[in-house]
Amino acid sequence: xxxxxxxxxxxxxxxxxxxxxxxxxxxxxxxxxxxxxxxxxxxxxxxxxxxxxxxxxxxxxxxxxxxxxxxxxxxxxxxxxxxxxxxxxxxxxxxxxxxxxxxxxxxxx
Numbered sequence: 001x002x003x004x005x006x007x008x009x010x011x012x013x014x015x016x017x018x019x020x021x022x023x024x025x026x027x028x029x030x031x032x033x034x035x036x037x038x039x040x041x042x043x044x045x046x047x048x049x050x051x052x053x054x055x056x057x058x059x060x061x062x063x064x065x066x067x068x069x070x071x072x073x074x075x076x077x078x079x080x081x082x083x084x085x086x087x088x089x090x091x092x093x094x095x096x097x098x099x100x101x102x103x104x105x106x107x108x109x
Contacts, residue, residue: 001025057094057108060087064105072103079103 002021005011011021062070065086071078080102087093087107097104 055095057092060089060091060093060105063087063089074103077101081105 002011002018002025005021006013006018011017056074058072060070060081061072063086064070064081064083069080069082072081073079081093082102083093083105087105092108093105094108095103096106
């Protein structure tokens with residue numbers, strides 16, 4: 001944009017004038033785009049992401065009501081297991097939600 005104005009002779013081809021023109025044009029573009037970019041930045045997805053982790057089923061080796069949450073080794077990581085309600089050992093469970101290092105499980109009906 002500034003180069004076109006220099007070529008047309010609107011802005012003199014002096015370094016100081018060109019730097020001022022670049023500064024002013026950058027400030028104008030930033031001022032115009034700021035509300036749109038801010039709104040885009042604040043947008044949050046409302047649905048949870050589906051992945052392979054949320055579809056696994058396995059047999060629970062130890063109960064979930066104990067003090068230390070049980071762990072499950074999957075994909076090279078020891079995941080802590082949590083549930084909304086106590087689940088006894090030996091029950092087949094499904095991962096319904098995942099967080100950092102935590103699988104949330106529920107019994108398979």
